[in-house]
Structures are given as C-alpha cells and as structure tokens.
Amino acid sequence: MAEVRSHLADVIDRARRDETPTIITRRGRREAVVIDIEEYQRLHRIAEDVEEAWLNRLADEAEAEGTRGAVSLEEMAALLRDNQG
16 A cells, blocks of 8 residues: 555556556555556446346346236335334
8 A cells, every 4th residue: 555655656657558457455455456447437338238238137037927926016015014023
C-alpha cells in the first residue's frame, strides 16, 4: 500500500500504457486492483451481458413452466409473514 501511494502515477501509467494490472495488498492480503479504464469498462459490459442472459434464461424457464407452482403476491406475502414469526 505504501509503495502504491508513493508511485501512484507509475501504477496508473503501467495499467494504461502496458495494460498491466497492479494488485494492491495490505498486510499481505489482496485488497484491490488498478486496471486501465477501458479494460474495466469491457469487463463491466461482459458482466452486464452475462447477467442479462441469465435473467432472460430464468424468465424463459419460468414462462415454459407456465403457472404450475406459481403463487400470488398475497400468498407470497403470507408465506413471508409466517416465516418471520
């Protein structure tokens, strides 16, 4: 951590220019990573795409099942109340 503080500009340059991530540790434990903003944005888009695909698949599966096993909002609220008590 102390080394990163004293060489932050170098760490950022390395991430941006060399596309080399820097893992920051504190007391020997990995805490964070410095990566190029474009790489971060690319990874973020991938994560969003994967999440959207997963949610779409869940929706498709639920639609394929139809109403079998479905409960109304009122029934769900009652189940939640019962489980809290």
